[in-house]
C-alpha cells in the first residue's frame with residue numbers, strides 16, 4: 001500500500017433529509033496499520049466501513065487514497081451461481097492474476113480455510129459457515145492493499161477464525177492495512193494500532209493496543225524531508241514519540257517491532273523521506289530534544 005486512505009470531515013446520511021449517521025469524521029488509515037472499529041448496534045460502523053472501501057460515497061466531506069481494496073460484507077450473498085473454485089479464480093483474474101495463478105490462489109485460500117472439499121459444490125448449496133469461508137477467501141485472493149472486514153469472523157469455525165487472524169497479520173506485515181469490526185472484544189486483542197468508536201455520529205479514536213511492543217526494545221529513526229514537508233499523518237500512529245531537531249530533520253522513536261512499518265510509510269511518501277539513521281534506542285547518543 002503506497003498511500004493512506006483519508007477521510008476528511010466526512011458525513012453520511014441516507015436520503016436528503018435523513019438523520020446524519022456519521023458527521024465530521026476524520027480518519028487516516030496508513031500502510032501496515034490495523035484499525036478496529038467498534039460502537040453500539042446501529043451506530044454506523046458498517047456505514048464507515050463501506051465508505052473506507054469506497055463502496056459508498058460520503059454525503060459531505062472528502063475521501064482520498066485508492067488502494068486496491070477488498071471487503072467482506074456483514075451479509076455475503078451466498079446464492080451466487082458459481083462454485084467456490086470458479087468464483088475465486090474469476091475474482092483472482094479480475095484482480096489481474098494470470099488464469100493459472102488465479103486458479104492456484106483460489107485453491108490455496110480454500111485450503112487455508114478448510115473449504116477445499118466443497119470447492120466444486122454450487123455456492124447456493126453451501127452451509128452458512130462454508131459460504132462465510134468463501135466470503136473471506138474472495139477478499140484475500142487478490143492480495144488487497146486495504147482489507148475491510150465487517151464481522152468477517154462470524155460463522156467461521158475455530159480453525160478458520162484462527163486462519164483469518166493469521167491472514168490479517170500477514171497483510172499488515174506486508175505493508176497492507178486492515179480495518180475490521182467484530183462483536184468479540186477479544187478479536188485480535190492487543191494488535192490494533194488504533195481503535196475507533198462510532199458514537200453519536202462521531203468517531204473517537206484511541207491509539208494503541210501495542211502495550212507489549214512499546215514495552216519492548218525501541219528504535220530511533222532519524223529522517224530528513226524536503227523543506228517544509230510534513231510527516232505523513234499516520235506516522236503519529238506508529239511512533240512512541242517524535243521531535244523536529246532542526247534543518248528539516250525529525251527524530252522518531254518507534255517500537256523496534258514497528259520500525260519496518262514506519263520506514264515503509266516514510267519511503268513511500270510523496271516525496272519520499274531520506275532516512276539518515278536507524279539505531280537501537282540504547283545506542284542513540286545525540287539529537288535528543
Ligand SMILES: Nc1ncnc2c1ncn2[C@@H]1O[C@H](COP(=O)(O)OP(=O)(O)OP(=O)(O)O)[C@@H](O)[C@H]1O
Nearest residue numbers: 014021039040041042043044045046047048074198
Ligand atoms: N442503505 C441504508 N439506507 C437507509 N438507512 C441505512 C442504510 N444503511 C444503514 N442505514 C441506517 O444507518 C444507521 C447505521 O447503520 P450501520 O449498519 O452503519 O450501523 P452498524 O453500527 O454497522 O450496525 P450493526 O452493529 O447493527 O451492524 C442505522 O440507523 C441504519 O438503519
